[in-house]
Amino acid sequence: MRFHPTPIAGAVIIELEPRRDDRGFFARTWALEEFAAHGLPHGLVQASLSRNDRRGTVRGMHLQLPPSAEGKLVRCTRGAIYDVVIDLRPGSPTYRRHTSVELTADAGNALFIPPLLAHGFQTLADDTDVFYQMTDVHAPALAHGVRWNDAAFGIDWPIREGITIAERDRDYPDFDHDAYMARLEACRR
Numbered sequence: 001m002r003f004h005p006t007p008i009a010g011a012v013i014i015e016l017e018p019r020r021d022d023r024g025f026f027a028r029t030w031a032l033e034e035f036a037a038h039g040l041p042h043g044l045v046q047a048s049l050s051r052n053d054r055r056g057t058v059r060g061m062h063l064q065l066p067p068s069a070e071g072k073l074v075r076c077t078r079g080a081i082y083d084v085v086i087d088l089r090p091g092s093p094t095y096r097r098h099t100s101v102e103l104t105a106d107a108g109n110a111l112f113i114p115p116l117l118a119h120g121f122q123t124l125a126d127d128t129d130v131f132y133q134m135t136d137v138h139a140p141a142l143a144h145g146v147r148w149n150d151a152a153f154g155i156d157w158p159i160r161e162g163i164t165i166a167e168r169d170r171d172y173p174d175f176d177h178d179a180y181m182a183r184l185e186a187c188r189r
Helices: 032-037 179-187
Strands: 001-004 012-015 019-021 024-025 046-052 057-064 071-079 081-085 098-104 110-113 117-122 128-134 143-145
Touching: 046 057, 057 081, 071 081, 071 098, 071 117, 081 110, 081 128, 098 110
Parallel strands: none
Antiparallel strands: 001 012, 012 110, 019 024, 046 128, 057 117, 057 143, 071 110, 071 128, 081 098, 081 117
């Protein structure tokens, strides 16, 4: 695997190093020692699959707060996505900034997302599957999110018409720094 940092500290693009022959290829997608050597968490405790029927589907922007803040390793296993993270770590030099990467089944690339980065994606093809591996278990009471098209973040989504999105994701309020910090502090107590 090849590890490439992004402009958001701790968010890392991971490329496969396939070994090809006449049957196809074989590639390692995760290795404890390699993740540890790159300073990434290496305790993955849960995996999930997101199936998306239509191009233009948006999921996000989600994160989980402490004490169960989770990191995520995200890979597109069928189709293609425009994957986005927003840094919501207080005190981070890139706080409220975002970065994006196209993840495709053909490329096999993945994105590691540290805790307290909001994550979301938009499908670029019909019938797209996204595979998640998480560093902590899902804790619904600690779920948090920000609106996918909030002007506070200025994300330039590639598909603007015919979007499919859950009501919860569509209706998050405008980002409020003070309210976010208060919720974060309450969760840490």
